Amino acid sequence: MEYLFFITLGALISVLSGFFGVGGGFILTPMLMLFGFSPIEAITTSLLFSIGTSISGISAHIKMKNILLKQGLILGLSGMAATQAAHPFVLFLEEKGWDDWAVPMFYIILLSYFALNMLKRGNKAKSGADRADEQSPSIVKMVLIGFFAGFVSTTLGVGGGFIMVPLSVAFLGLMPKKAVGTSLFAVLLIVSAGFLSYASTVSIDYWIGLSLVAGGLAGSQFGAKLTSYFENEEITYMLGALYMATVASVILKLVNLDYAGLVLMAIFVGGFLIRSMVKMKLANSRYNAKKERP
Numbered sequence: 001m002e003y004l005f006f007i008t009l010g011a012l013i014s015v016l017s018g019f020f021g022v023g024g025g026f027i028l029t030p031m032l033m034l035f036g037f038s039p040i041e042a043i044t045t046s047l048l049f050s051i052g053t054s055i056s057g058i059s060a061h062i063k064m065k066n067i068l069l070k071q072g073l074i075l076g077l078s079g080m081a082a083t084q085a086a087h088p089f090v091l092f093l094e095e096k097g098w099d100d101w102a103v104p105m106f107y108i109i110l111l112s113y114f115a116l117n118m119l120k121r122g123n124k125a126k127s128g129a130d131r132a133d134e135q136s137p138s139i140v141k142m143v144l145i146g147f148f149a150g151f152v153s154t155t156l157g158v159g160g161g162f163i164m165v166p167l168s169v170a171f172l173g174l175m176p177k178k179a180v181g182t183s184l185f186a187v188l189l190i191v192s193a194g195f196l197s198y199a200s201t202v203s204i205d206y207w208i209g210l211s212l213v214a215g216g217l218a219g220s221q222f223g224a225k226l227t228s229y230f231e232n233e234e235i236t237y238m239l240g241a242l243y244m245a246t247v248a249s250v251i252l253k254l255v256n257l258d259y260a261g262l263v264l265m266a267i268f269v270g271g272f273l274i275r276s277m278v279k280m281k282l283a284n285s286r287y288n289a290k291k292e293r294p
Contacts, residue, residue: 002208003207003208003211004211006208006211006212006215007211007212007214007215008215009028009031009212009215010049010053010211010212010213010214010215010216010219011215011216011219012215012219012269013027013028013031013049013053013212013216013219014052014053014056014057014215014216014217014219014223015219015222015223015226015272015273016223016242016269016272017050017053017054017057017161017216017219017223018053018056018057018060018184018219018222018223018224018225018226019180019223019224019226019227019235019272019276020161020162020165020180020223020235020238020239020242025046025047025049025050025153025156025191026107026111026156026161026162026246027242027246027265028042028045028046028049028050028212029042029043029046029103029107029156030042030104030107030246030249030250030253030261031249031262031265032045032046033103033104033253034249034253034258034261034262039094039100039103040090040094040198040202041202041204043090043103043154043155043156043198044195044198044199044202044204045204045205045208045209045212047153047154047191047194047195047198048195048204048206048209048210048212048213049209049212049213049216050187050191050195051188051191051192051195051213052212052213052214052216052217053213053216053217053219054184054185054187054188054191055188055217056216056217056219057184057223057224058181058184058185058188060224060225061180061181061184061185061224062181064177064181064224064225064227064228066177066178066180066181066182066224066227067178067181067182067184067185068174068178068181068182069185071137071142071168071172071174071182072182072183072185072186073185073186073189074139074142074143074146075142075145075146075149075164075168075182075183075186076146076185076186076187076188076189076190077146077189078142078143078144078145078146078147078150079146079147079149079150079153079160079186079189079190079193080150080189080190080192080193081147081150082146082147082148082149082150082151082153082154082190083150083151083153083154083190083193083194083197084193084197085151086150086151086152086153086154086155086194087154087194087197087198089155090154090155091201101254103155103156104250104253104254106152106155106156107156107246107247107250108247108250108251110152110156110163111162111243111244111246111247111250112243112244112247114162114163114166114240114243115240115241115243115244115247116240137168137172137173137174138171138172141171141172142172145163145164145167145168145171145172146164146186146190148163148167149161149163149164149167149186149190150190150193150194153187153190153191153194154190154193154194154197154198160183160186160187160190160191161180161183161184161186161187162243164179164182164183164186164187165179165180165183165239166239168182168183169236175232176232176235176236177227177232177235180224180227180235181224226276226279226280229276229279229280229283230279238272241268242268242272245264245265245267245268246265248261248264249261249262249264249265252264
């Protein structure tokens with residue numbers, strides 16, 4: 001029964017992963033901590049999960065031509081280099097006993113920034129004041145974004161996509177759908193390197209990890225397909241809302257309101273799924289109406 005729960009959890013998180021191109025780890029790590037995992041156990045398990053969801057999500061985005069290979073390679077390889085610097089940093093925090101508060105605080109600071117950033121970008125996109133130019137993103141910017149994402153990925157047990165997607169939109173000029181697909185490709189490289197750096201020193205329950213991956217394999221492809229039903233500015237707004245919900249759940253964890261944090265995340269996921277089903281139904285209705293016209 002326990003493993004069935006984690007399969008379901010993996011499926012739900014991976015739908016969000018495939019939709020937003022964020023690897024799923026930044027949601028899973030705080031949720032595992034809410035369930036009583038130590039920070040370093042949550043980080044390692046989350047990195048394993050992100051490998052599976054990234055592979056599944058990539059295959060769906062390849063079909064939709066949302067992956068820019070050159071940009072993804074530069075982001076991913078620079079992120080892989082950063083994982084080797086982040087691993088000893090996390091072990092240092094654990095040795096000092098600082099990981100219980102340091103890791104959640106990193107989440108709160110980063111996610112708060114990106115929540116505000118994405119909501120602001122959504123306003124600009126809606127008004128037409130900010131149109132992306134995907135012609136020639138700076139290689140230097142890609143390397144810096146990839147390195148930063150890789151360091152945070154290994155420090156917090158996330159894919160790094162929740163950093164790469166907003167920064168790719170803001171500083172590389174990628175449209176959100178292309179940023180999502182390209183991010184997932186880079187995330188696969190980063191989380192693979194990050195997980196291997198932890199696996200030799202951290203003991204985790206691999207059955208739980210594999211249960212999460214099993215649920216995630218189908219969910220991320222479904223999430224990737226859902227992007228076709230939403231406009232770019234809608235995805236931007238919803239990503240900002242997801243960041244805010246995750247920040248609130250981490251804050252609740254710090255004040256020992258774990259159950260309230262879980263309820264909050266459940267409300268967001270439920271709302272997202274309902275909105276997606278409505279979008280799909282409306283799109284199908286329009287498609288059927290067109291077919292019936294003479």
